[in-house]
Amino acid sequence: MGIKGRLRLISLIPIILLFFISSYLLYNSYIVYNQTEEIKKRLELNTYISDVITQVAKERGMTSIYLGSKGKLIKESLQQQREIVNKSINRLNKYLKSHPKFQKESKTYISSLKLLPEMRKKIDSLNIDFKKAFFDFYTYTINAPLINEIKKIEYFAISPEISSLATTYIQFVNSKEFSGIERGFISYVLARYTPMSDEEMKIWNQLIGKADSFANFSLIVNSTKEKIEKVLKKEDAKEILDDVSQTRVDIQRAVNDGIYPVDPTLWFNLQTEKIDIILKGEKILKDDLHLNVDNIAKTQLYTLIVSALVWFFSILVSIIGFFLARGIYKNINRLESVLKKVAESETIVQEKGEIESKLDLNTTEGINTAYEILETALKKAENAKQYAEEASKAKSMFLANMSHEIRTPLNGIVGFTELLKNTDLNEEQKEFVNIIEKSSENLLEIINAILDLSKIESNKIEIENIVFDPINEFENAIEVYAPKAAEKDINLALFIDPNLEKPLKGDPTKIKEVLINLVSNAIKFTDVGGSVSVEIKKLGNIEGKAKVYFEVRDTGIGIPAEKKAQIFEAFSQADISVTRKYGGTGLGLTISSEFVRLMGGQLNLESEVGKGSKFFFVLELEEIPTLTESLKDKYSGIKVAYYINESEPKDHNQYIKEYLEFLGVSFIPHTSITDLIADYSSYDFTILDYDYIQENNLKKFFARNIPVSLISKISHNKKVENFSDSLMRIIYEPVNYTKTKQLMQYYIGEYKKQKAKETKTLDISKIKFNAKALVVEDNAINQKLIKKTLEDFGLEVDLANNGLEGFEKRKNGDYDIIFMDIQMPIMDGIEATHEILDFEEDYGQQHIPIIALTAHALKGDREKYLGEGMDEYITKPIIRDEIAAILKKFLSDKIVTKEEKEYKKKREQKPQKETFILPDELEVEKKDIGVDYDKDILIAKKTLLESKLFKQLTDSLEYSSDIASSFDDLIDKISTKKYKIVFIDKEIDNYDLEKIKELKNSAKQETKYILFIDPNNEPTNEEIDIFDEIVKNVINKDLLRLIIEKFVSKGV
């Protein structure tokens, strides 16, 4: 049998079984239930019939007396009884009317009953034989059919109990009837008062047997049995039954002579009483029968309902099953057809021939064929995959080799061309060398593009994740194109947001490649006199990452809308004519777009034909906190004038403004040269653009000794060099931030020959860390490098040669930070980290930060190392700024200044029991401090609370001090008392610099004034002049001590 067949069997057979069983049960219970209903109805009917029988029996009995007395006795009672009988028959008829079924069956006995009136007439006219009336008519014609009707209940043997009850019930009915017959018959004999004939004796004996049969009932229903026995065994019942027996005996004794000692009426009444007892029994039986039937009915009904439900359920399930099965068949068929297709495919046919004809999912062999097909298919696929993998591998190897093979000779060309350039060459040779250089650079560009593209296609591009200085890197990249732009007289402007002064983490190489590609394209496709502007702006920060916006826009030929989509596709340019005119491979944008995508951004384009194009993208790059000071507002106070030719606006005008303003410089634009010259006193120096100004105007500036910084394109360098002596400085386009910065530095440093106002702010870049580091690295050189760098930062460094040593050292020593190389013999960095972490957990040791040293610097590597338990990672070769950032992050509480470090060293050398230890110099000079001063220190902080805190500090350093509660109080105290040092909080209310200035100038003593300012603010120049020291609000006891000692020691 096929699978389908088996499925069918499995799914349908149980359901069908269920269906049939439930059908049978349903049918059965229905039948039985119906039967119970019928029984109940019958019982009801029987009640009516039984009543008729009883009454008819009575009538019969009375009739016998009547006939016996030749109509003299009980005429009236007989009439009454007849009425009763009629009423009873009416009730029966009424019942039958409402029960057509019974009515049909009642024809026999109803028609008999209809003979009653006639018979009665005969009886009334005494025109009938006793026996005829008594036996023939009443007994056989009337009552017998009635009893037969009652007996029908015996047919409903729906249960043994019912059967038993019914049988007993009929028994009682019979007994009742025969008792009635006996009653009437013997009454007649007693009334007649003659001896009984033998025949009559026989009849009587028969009657006795039947009349008493009720006493021997066998009933399996015990409850009913007990009830009946109770009735029969009751005192009075027993008495009556005994009396009957006794009376019988009396009569029987007298049958021969006819001298019966029993009055017929007595006998009649006695027998009636007996009949009553039988009736009682009959009623009990009928009731219990009813009850039983009811119970059965209930059960059957219940069964009926349940089996009906099961029946429906089985139908439902079989329908569902049918559809499910159909679904499965469908699937099997689909599978079969799919497999057939596979079998028909070339590869299979090749191997296995016409196997698809043997495919049949229904049979075992058919399935085996299917397995065969699948196995073959898999094998083929496996082979194909292997083959493809090998091909891919070969391709990659080829790529790698090619890359190397191609780059190597190119390397030689480029390298030696450079060297050649730097040797002595004549003009012609120089020209030739330049051409060679350009050609080789072009070649290099093309080859890189091709290799990059093939790498992109084989998904071999990896994005680095290393630290770089964005301003530096990008400025350098763009700078390369300065000559090219200048050649075409294109204004090349570069704006790099000075806010990007913090180092970033990313792939600078790729970003630069993209920028170079875009700038190169821009310059290529822009006509003479146009402009190309590059803007790199910081949009904001998201979770420690800087959002950097890159844009390259030009005023070139533009890109038509239809071509915009294609432009990023490989090898397409706007059209062939473009390639002819402008050259290029057309690969650049594809690669750039891919690089940007891999770095998490998207290269976008806006362009209008004839107006220009704008390429832009946004990248999110991690920011590295730096320890170098921000240059923001560093050159505040300097005013610089700038000339803008409104008819020829240049992008870099805006950029220069932003750079200068970031540095704190006041940017004063002028639109007229004459005004600019005239206003010379209102600014420190001016920046002019060689594109805007002619030589004669320039000379005017020189004449007035106005310092000029000149912006020029590199193509004009020969000309511009001519006035280099008169110029303060020359800046070549593109003017970038660095150049602007350098300009300001130059101005301050060299030009003005003033020492850069060291605002005596504690130079944060000289910050050291008082900490101990463990370096775990197997390479001796790397060890030296890292050790040197860390020691530069003031750390003490221990070395370990492998993971195991490192682990041991960490266990025994107390370090503040661990640098862990990854690749090491014996135990590598990851394992060692695990060991250390386990150790720390087991022994409850505080965790020492572990920094991974790795050459891997790809996206996603950070998570990998952090997952292994490291706290951070830095790439090899190590970069100072990165180390600085790491140290700042993990050892911020160990920061210490340089002086403090030295001081601490000395302190360690001379442990003394004094509360504070002064270096040698201080000790000496302290003696010089005279007793002129009232107190050492006067404290004037913004709030009294702060002052008190401050006082606590100075008290602990064992200096005497006073607190000024307000600025006025401060003035007061200074005027009246002598202090060595006065600490003033700039934030104090009524802070008045002038007043302090007055005080300071008027004071005779050499009181030192020290200003506390908010760390985010910068002091004004005036403040710098007036105060001896300006401190950013850092409440560090050691710092404070140093400051105080600085001035107290220098004292008098």
Next chain:
Amino acid sequence: MKFFIILILPFFAYASFFREGIVHYKQKNFEAALQAFQKAASQENSKNAYYFLGLFYLKGLGAQQDLDKAEKYLQIASSFGNERANCLLAEVIILKYKDFDKAKKILINGKKSGAYECQQIAKKYKIKL
């Protein structure tokens, strides 16, 4: 014997005068029987007691023969269906009214009902049935 029966009598469930009368009658204590039957007839409404009363007064058992009483009693008994009473009534009719025809009719009926007394009486008075 008499005494014994009287003692036992109350133990009979159906101790009744009629029964008593029959017992006396069987023992040929006709006076006692007559008394009992009289009580039975009047107190117990016993119909068959009238038959015996009629019988006694006809045959002069336990009392002087009184054909009128006999006739009266036997008529009552007969009306209640006592066939024997009919037969005796026939005899009374013969003795009192010398109506043989009427008597014959009664006797024929009586024979039908199985009362052999009718045959006896017919034999006695030489009436052919």
Next chain:
Amino acid sequence: MKKINVLVVDDDFINLKLLKTMLMKNEMVGEIFEAKNGIEAIEILKKSAVDLILLDILMPIMNGIEVLKIIRSEDKLKNIPVVVLSTDETKKMEALENGANDFINKPIREQILNERIKTYALL
């Protein structure tokens, strides 16, 4: 300042010549050794005192990584700084993992080479 001896290992003679030329211009460089492959390089290292090795990664016969491993396994040699000359990022990282100290990308610019020399000479 003491001059450092440099060993250059590259299978391409042009590159070799280029490097040699650049190095000769650098004052901090003393003796310059050349090797065309790993075996030669190790020979030289055994015989002469070398302070800095410039190692090309992609070489036939014995590639740079293997050479690096051998160098790093020898006690006498493992303290010599190695700067790899790379054209490929993955190889570069592999080299750094295997004991190289630094890298220079090809094509090699003189300025960058000089910076590296400076760094390692000062060690």
